[in-house]
Amino acid sequence: MTANRIGRRGFLRQAGTLAAFGLTVPSFLQQSRAILNAAPIAGLPDDRVLVLIQLAGGNDGLNTLVPYADDLYHRSRPKLAIKSEDVLRIDDYSGLHPEMYALKDLWDQGELAIVQNVGYPNPDRSHFRSTEIWETASGSQQSLATGWIGRYFDNACEGCPSPLLGIQFGERTAQTFAGEKPRCVTMSNPELFGFGGDQALSSLARIHASQPTGNSAFDFLSRTGNDVLAASRSISDAVKSQQTTATYLPFHFSQTLRVVAQMIAAEVPTRVYYVSLTGFDHHATQLKSHATLLQDLSEGLATFVADLKGMGLLDRTLVMTFSEFGRRLAENQSEGTDHGTANLMFLSGGAVKPGFHGERPSLANLDQVGDLVHSIDFRSVYASVLSSWLRVDHRQIMAPEIRPLAGLFG
Amino acid sequence: MEKQPTGRWTPDDVRHLLGRTGFAVDESQIARFEGLSRDDAVELLLREARQAPVPAAPEWVKEPWSNTERRYKDTTSEEFRRMHGMTNGRYSRETADLRRWWLEEMIATPVPLREIMTLFWHGHFASSIGKVLVSQAMFQQNATQRQFALGNFRELLREMTVDPAMMIYLDLEDSEGQQPNENYARELFELFALGHGQYSQQDIQETARALSGWQLGPEPGVELPQRETDPETSRRFTRDGLVPQLNADRHDSGSKQLFGATGNLGLDEVVALTAHHPACASFLAGKLIAFFGVDDPNQSVKKRMAAAYRDTHCEITPMLRVLFTSDEFYSPNSRERLIKSPVVLFVGACRQLQLEVEITSGVNRYLSGLGQELFNPPNVKGWPGGETWIGAGTLALRYHLADVVLNSQEPPGMDPIGRGRGRPIPLPKDPAARQATLRNLMGGRPGGSGNEEGGAMMRRGQPGGPAIQIRFEAARLLPDADSLPNEELVTRLLSRMLTISVRPELRTAALEVATQYTGNARVPAIVRLILSSPDYQLV
Incomplete structure (x- = not known):
């Protein structure tokens, strides 16, 4: 692994910074981490x-x-x-x-x-x-x-x-x-997957429920929305800083x-x-x-x-x-x-x-x-x-x- | 017909009905319907949808249509190339304009249900410009689907069977008695009328024979030039018109058997036997129930809709009446959980936010990115809808809706990488000359390499005019917005934009956003958050 490669760990770290936006670590992030880890x-x-x-x-x-x-x-x-x-x-x-x-x-x-x-x-x-x-x-x-x-x-x-x-x-x-x-x-x-600054991401993270609501369509959207957020920025950042x-x-x-x-x-x-x-x-x-x-x-x-x-x-x-x-x-x-x-x-x-x-x-x-x-x-x-x-x-x-x-x- | 109970008709029910049968709830519409009983409200909705005036055809539609790339034996290849190139260009401009024309109608119409039903039939009797190529045929199909949108299914089925776009799309115009093409016959049963498992391969073959010989030809009375055509020339270049006509020489007039009937069956018999087939009524009912997002756990709505269809000899409106007045339509399991199609999402936002919209290529690119480019369904099954609208990519793109409608910008991620210099040019083989050429391409910057440039090239740049032209004005939406306290503003925007009930988390987040922004920035910031919520995807 060369020094400038971000790799999976770096990718994860960046996904992890999302945690800073939530009041508590939302469960979607734990799931996302499990996915990426x-x-x-x-x-x-x-x-x-x-x-x-x-x-x-x-x-x-x-x-x-x-x-x-x-x-x-x-x-x-x-x-x-x-x-x-x-x-x-x-x-x-x-x-x-x-x-x-x-x-x-x-x-x-x-x-x-x-x-x-x-x-x-x-x-x-x-x-x-x-x-x-x-x-x-x-x-x-x-x-x-x-x-x-x-x-x-x-x-x-x-x-x-x-x-x-x-x-x-x-x-x-x-x-x-x-x-x-x-x-x-x-x-x-x-x-x-870019959604503007931290504030925008923070609002987005906030409106994605971590608990099932019983409305299957809403829960499905919410889950997929969490996927979007987990992938957000991490991908574009990884791509921007990844040297070839x-x-x-x-x-x-x-x-x-x-x-x-x-x-x-x-x-x-x-x-x-x-x-x-x-x-x-x-x-x-x-x-x-x-x-x-x-x-x-x-x-x-x-x-x-x-x-x-x-x-x-x-x-x-x-x-x-x-x-x-x-x-x-x-x-x-x-x-x-x-x-x-x-x-x-x-x-x-x-x-x-x-x-x-x-x-x-x-x-x-x-x-x-x-x-x-x-x-x-x-x-x-x-x-x-x-x-x-x-x-x-x-x-x-x-x-x-x-x-x-x-x-x-x- | 027996009256449905109307006791539990509430303002929320009105919102639900208008939300599902339109593109977005419009406050002025609510007022019109609120005072009516459920039955009367549905009646009004259906009557208006049936009586709505037909929009004028786009100006490029020609009667009669003529083939501007007609190839004869003595057409020189130079002349052919010229005609073919010009026709291709015109078709693609006209197709773009056709999308503009329809989207504008959806945004402007006071009677959205008719366009919603036209959209339903567009996905049901799907044909794609990708294969049809002829823009006017796509317009014609759309006009027919609108004409019969709440009409008689048997008549619609007949029109669709010999619809020019459909005949091209499913190869019926190439079907002749000697070796009938089964493509249309198969889809007729599987996708258009009966559903899988309701027919045999034998039925398909017999139907293909019965429909053989239908071709597209000139309007009666149009003089055709006396020029020979090379028999090898593809159909696209030999068609003389878009009028369906039966060519007796190519028709198999022998005896056929279908669904218990025997004889020299042809188009009308096939259509009647299919539309009156016992499976047809419930197949259509099922598709409508799914399209309108209704939970029908013991199939009771389906049965009642099918009965209405049979009792009225294939009328579509009575089925819709049963559906929209049923208790199931208003049950908790039918509410707040239909995922908007991309077209409903976009058109709804335009209507709700009272945007000044010009439908540009960027709008079509956006809808296409979301998975629903009009006149280009993914295949003959149309758009499967529901959860298939949503993946991480399409949801991310939906969350950029605010960029499109509030900032009149193409969302990030829509630009091809390397745009501007996207098309390659030949490079010299000699390394020094090559380096020089590449340097020139980079704008003469010393030491510039493709890689450094790559990031910059990802930025947006719009050759040839803005891709999106949409104007949002907070003052038009809420003239007194500036004087409203945050609480009141958030409440009004949420109620205007959401058909579904407001989730406390969304309200809290919207309030927080309201406090972060002041003045002119407040409304767009709240609207942006609502547009980028999972809640906004649902109706």
């Missing part, structure tokens, strides 16, 4: 963290991990193909987009896993629907109201009282977190990951973080804007991983990217690409086994529309994450016939 996340067997990164809009996987040695690639994309000599080569068939040098370094250091050709049967090419499929882990002919992490929270985290079990950065809660009970806090930034060990780009995505790193370091009792990078829906003139996004992704991810590693937190953090679909092999008439099917996923940290997982997609063997035919079902990646990383029975959370992807974790 128990190592590592009360009610969970370990302190592992999952960071989900959504590449919204459908990332062009074929210009991300470029099959530069495949003629079909160059022939299908006369205007959009990345030149072979520019590709950051991984092997004699494929390599990363030239702007992804930071991620290439991560690969060279053995910190990056790439799952290739991930999708699902009967792919849907609507953003709305395919996002829903990825978020709920449903089949494409099936509609589920709950998200895969929401079901994980409902099934495996019932004994965990943390009000911050999931944290989503953004404006809308992703369906990934939809469950029976809301266990996820959605915020654009941690100042959500790396320099992040000033853009939204990287800065959000910086806050996530701070929160992980401050041992905020959160199991799953969710961050989005948007703008991947490139139907036209995609070369430049896609390159910029890939650079943002690559820099953000690589800095985040390096930061966590520097703070000794990478062992307990798994980062995983996903996107609702990849894009069609053939470019369209507008120097862009249309909605496709199979795609790749990046994973880093945790106990993930670095390197390639799964077969590369065949560019010769396309479906009727001209899209890649997936070979790995994304739900088998989720199943691996659930069983190997979060250590729960994936069959309680997803269709039982889904098998974990073998060898994803070492």
Whole structure:
């Protein structure tokens, strides 16, 4: 533990200062302390963290991990193909987009896993629907109201009282977190929990009853209000004073990951973080804007991983990217690409086994529309994450016939 | 109909009734209802809700609607891109305006029950702009739901089944006889009319066949250009209108069986068989009972409501009459424990505090953050409501309501991190050039790093006008506020803002706040505390 880390004890101390506001130590605080004191996340067997990164809009996987040695690639994309000599080569068939040098370094250091050709049967090419499929882990002919992490929270985290079990950065809660009970806090930034000065906090603490009133709705609100107060300031203070060990780009995505790193370091009792990078829906003139996004992704991810590693937190953090679909092999008439099917996923940290997982997609063997035919079902990646990383029975959370992807974790 | 007992009708009952059937209790309304019996009060409420004038449509609504991104075989991709881009932009502006239009109606209407019921149907027959995309279709659906809000359910069900937004949302417009799409048929039974377990997969399939062939087309008499369409083009770009019509070529006219009826069943038969299905009456009654937060321990209200529905051939108002006049509605277990939806919370505050409100994008962002963005329900089930409105994040955001309505500010925590420089720009690969670019981004400060800047970037900054434009004036709320002693001021504000009884702890805290502030600051400080209380979340 480095000197400037606040960590759980510091977090607790700050939560404890709330006691000064009450006339007596309210019982909510004792409860909150119990929540925060128990190592590592009360009610969970370990302190592992999952960071989900959504590449919204459908990332062009074929210009991300470029099959530069495949003629079909160059022939299908006369205007959009990345030149072979520019590709950051991984092997004699494929390599990363030239702007992804930071991620290439991560690969060279053995910190990056790439799952290739991930999708699902009967792919849907609507953003709305395919996002829903990825978020709920449903089949494409099936509609589920709950998200895969929401079901994980409902099934495996019932004994965990943390009000911050999931944290989503953004404006809308992703369906990934939809469950029976809301266990996820959605915020654009941690100042959500700031309530002005001590006096304001003191008044708020005062109107939150510590004794049950018999009105179940009121008691529920009062309890949740106590959670808010316990989380209040402690989070934003922890985040403000928590140093990081790396320099992040000033853009939204990287800065959000910086806050996530701070929160992980401050041992905020959160199991799953969710961050989005948007703008991947490139139907036209995609070369430049896609390159910029890939650079943002690559820099953000690589800095985040390096930061966590520097703070000794990478062992307990798994980062995983996903996107609702990849894009069609053939470019369209507008120097862009249309909605496709199979795609790749990046994973880093945790106990993930670095390197390639799964077969590369065949560019010769396309479906009727001209899209890649997936070979790995994304739900088998989720199943691996659930069983190997979060250590729960994936069959309680997803269709039982889904098998974990073998060898994803070492 | 048998008269309900009216003996225990008290002023608190009036507050309870008006609180649940409106957005917030309005003192002038209480005076109108207090002198009436319970039955007469409910009658007045229902009559006014049925007779309220219809608000004028937003100005961008066009009759007939035309598809401004219609794609033909000979449309050049350049022209298509232009039309598509412009249409997308217009749809998103119109959707924002549609939200403004409805919220303004809710804030201004003297007859809130009709809007409350429209909100109920919006969640019941849920469709999302996220999939529908066509703003005018969402308006049309809302207008229909308002028209039938206290009308006849069978008629509403028919309208909703071939409602353009619904047909797009649940894929009915893509359903044809050869391979009927079951999406709508399933939700019709499960979510709209009967409830899970009241029908079989066979019923769904037969219904899907009966409803096959309905499509959206042009108004009769509209001349369509003689241009060919590529059959691969997606529906969005080939629709020529929003008028439901049965295309006989795509309809399965064979014999079907549903709920004991056999024959060439079609839309009207499916609607009638469903609305008159024995499960429909109690399913609807149950949803209304839950929506209005009534405790019905032995299902007696539900049974009476269902009977009223059946006796009147699917009328909605008689069900509401039973509900609002029932003793259960006024029982202790039905009171003070309904969690306000975000829309009711916000609209209620606007009405109670007599705010001057402009509905801006920031208001929508706030409601969306609280979990209820209008015209964008989370899924076809609508908003589950109740305790699901509340988590640590959404409650924290609710506790910032005072920032929005008193200070005209977006609450903290709404700004994306890195705003202003949120969108990435390409960076040179060369390390020195890269450093220079980053330095420039940081405003040329030497040694500035992303990290130091991060904190500053979390601060609010509003490009393009204020996100919230709300004016609160204590003098409008209480003209004699300055002369009121603390006790009296607190009592008046609590009674004006809370429908539920005042908890001593809240009163003590409010009094303490009153002593901490003087002059103009006193009223806002007390109001702020009440808005940030668990009590204020309840009605």
